Amino acid sequence: KDLKKVIIRVQGKFSIIKTEVDRSKIKLIKMVASDICVLNLEEDDLPKLSLSITLVGTASNNSETNDDKVILKLNAREYIDNQNNKSLSFDLYHFSEESHLLPITNKVLHESSLYITGSLSLIDDLLLVRLTQINFIENTRSSLNKTSSYAWEKREEKESTTQSIL
Known part of the structure; x- marks a missing residue:
């Protein structure tokens, strides 16, 4: 089979990087794959959907409800490498008739920790996600004066503290 026509499913962490090619600014999705699977599908058999994503x-902000939808913003951060670990801002939404999501989305407040799945659309600088699932994550921080909740930053802080003691 022609390798250019092989359909694969890829799971992993991603970051969106702005770069320049031939004097044109473009966005690249940089991804560290954790699972790759060759699918026995033809291109015409693929569903016409956006990218499915899972975010923590x-x-x-607090969720906002209007006549036809619920909207909120989510900041998520994936560690790809030391240069690509910045926070990304996602605009989340679902329609009001998707009542299975309302018990949670109506209670989302600023700084709520969330686990979501949805369909990602890239529209100019907007990362738009139509929610399919959403849940709160219990906040298990034992100390309020921690500077970061990201494991790779905790390790860097610990190393710099150890070096300053020596």
Whole structure:
């Protein structure tokens, strides 16, 4: 089979990087794959859907409900490498008739820790996610004065503290 026509499913962590190619600014999705599977599908058999994503992050505002939908913003951060570990802001939404999501989305407050799944659409600088699932994550921080909740930053802080003691 022609390798250019092989359909694969890829799971992993991603980051969106802005770069320049031939004097044109473009966005690249940089991904560290954790699972790759060759699918026995033809291109015409693929569903016409957006990218399915799973995110863990914090709400950057309270949820807002209007006549037809619920909207909120989520900041999520994936560690790809030391240069690509910045926070990404996602605009989340679902329609009001998707009542299975309302018990949680109506209670989302600023800085709520959330686990979500949805369909990602890239529209200019907007990362738009139509929610399919959402849940709160219990906050298990034992100390309020921690500077970071990211494991790779905790390790860097610990190393710098150890070096300053020596």
